Amino acid sequence: xxxxxxxxEDFKNTIxxxxxSGMSLAELNSEYGIAKSTIKSxxxxxxxxxxxxxxxxxxxxxxxxxxxxAKIKEExxxxxxxxxxxxxx
Numbered sequence: 001x002x003x004x005x006x007x008x009e010d011f012k013n014t015i016x017x018x019x020x021s022g023m024s025l026a027e028l029n030s031e032y033g034i035a036k037s038t039i040k041s042x043x044x045x046x047x048x049x050x051x052x053x054x055x056x057x058x059x060x061x062x063x064x065x066x067x068x069x070a071k072i073k074e075e076x077x078x079x080x081x082x083x084x085x086x087x088x089x
Contacts, residue, residue, distance in 0.1 A: 007034075012042050019043055 015028060020043075025036040045063075048056040 013046075015039055016043055016046050 015032065015034065018028060019025070019039060025039055028034060028039050029036050045060040046058050048058055049062070050056050
């Protein structure tokens with residue numbers, strides 16, 4: 001996969017697994033042609049954050065949840081305004 005290509009989640013996960021199993025950034029860069037900074041960002045976004053004894057969440061999942069919360073807040077504001085409009089009628 002060359003420059004400008006969009007990588008699949010499966011491919012990213014494979015690279016992350018290879019890195020976590022001991023391959024260096026330089027080896028992965030040499031073998032797959034992916035920038036070291038790109039690999040590092042994939043690894044960092046996949047790091048797990050311990051929530052409690054039985055649950056972990058990745059940084060990527062936290063960002064997705066933040067986006068979802070923002071969307072829900074926006075939808076709630078729209079619904080509040082619509083309710084106000086209909087209450088006046």
